[in-house]
Amino acid sequence: MEFLDLPKRTSGTRTYGITSIVDFGVPLKELENILYDYGHIIDIAKLGIGSAYLTPNVDKKVSLYKKFDIKPYCGGTLFEKAYYQNRLPEYTEYLKSLGMDWIEISNGTIEIPLEERLNLVAQLKKDFHVIAEVGSKDVNKEMSTSDWVDEVWSLLEAGCCYVITEGRDSGTSGIYDKSGLIKSDLVDELLKEIDCNKIIFEAPLPKYQMYFINKIGANVNLGNVKLSDVLILEAQRCGLRCETFFMEQNECKLLL
Template sequence: MDFLTIPKRTSGNRTSGLTSVVDFGTPLGELNNILVDYGHIIDIAKIGIGSAYVTPNVKKKVDLYKEFKIKPYCGGTLFEKCYYQNKTPEYVSYLHNLGIEWIEISNGTLEIPLQERLQIISWLKKDFRVIAEVGSKDADNHMPVSEWKEEVRLLLEAGCEYVITEGRDSGTAGIYEKNGTIKSNLIHELLEVADAEKIIFEAPSPKHQMYFIKEIGPNVNLGNVKLQDVLVLEAQRCGLRSETFFLEASECNLL
């Protein structure tokens, strides 16, 4: 029975209000149990870092996510490893064999020139839905705001479905300071050059998630969400936690 007035959430095969989880090796049986209850509030699943390459029964895991209408993809670190070893064509074949339709192009560990990444995206977007990531995993790499804005703009213009803002699973790099503080000025600057619906903000903790919900709205795209936090995040989006308690039903759209 629905009797509360809460922010309206996007639903179904949504393109905004996305919850993108990170899977760092959840066993198949445990994953199935999680998805039975919470699969309807998960949209994308990243098989974290390069772990897909050593995940037992990875094809079964990919198929399980797809069974619940969740889009699986491999973490950008695996792409970077293949790029570094000149194995990108083999990586493409690997993804095709797994039935994965999404690919992440990142430079969180390697410094791949932007123009080269744009060329790779131009090549891959014929066969995949491409997600690109902006920002470094190195907390000491202080990328100017102007570069963030330019990369986001050009990556979307190149045909990426979404751009991910790097935050790591610890929330201590990229769009975050070393101590986990959000670079709020950077976030506002990025929203000047890109539609919030096209950005997935990595927000690994409830504290980070609540910031984006309050700043952008309940239907903000959030990534690097831990599987065990999925229900808590949905409650936050619906104004069912103290920090988001006063969200209005009218705030269903991104600001």
């Protein structure tokens, strides 16, 4: 029975308001139990880092996610490993053999020039839905705000479905500084220049999730969410936590 006025959430096959979880190896049966209850509030599942390459029954895990209408893909580290070893054709065949039709292009660990990444998007979008990630995992590598905006814009223009802002699972790189503080000026500039519905902000901790919900609205796209935090995040989106308590029905800000 519903009796509260809550922020209106997108539903069904969402194009924004996305929750993208990171799977670091949850066992298959445990995952099935989690998805039975919470699959409807998960949209995308990243098999974190290069873990998919070592995951037992990875094909069954991919099929399980798809059964719940969740889009699975492999973390960018596996893409970068394949790129580094000149194995991209083998990698894409591997993804196809698993039934994956989403692929991430990133340069978090190795340097891949933007022009090269744009060429890869042009090639891979023929067979996959492409997600790109901007930002380095190295906390000592800094990008200017203008470079961030240029890269995100260019990757979207090249045909990416979404661009992820790097944050790691620790919240200590990319859009966060090494102490874990959000680079709010950078976020402000991205929101001013880019359609926020096309950005997935990596927000691995509830405090970051609350920041983006309060700043953008209940239907902000959030990534690197832990499976154990999925229900907490949905409660936050719906104004059912102290820090988002006063969100109203009309406060779902879409910065288009």
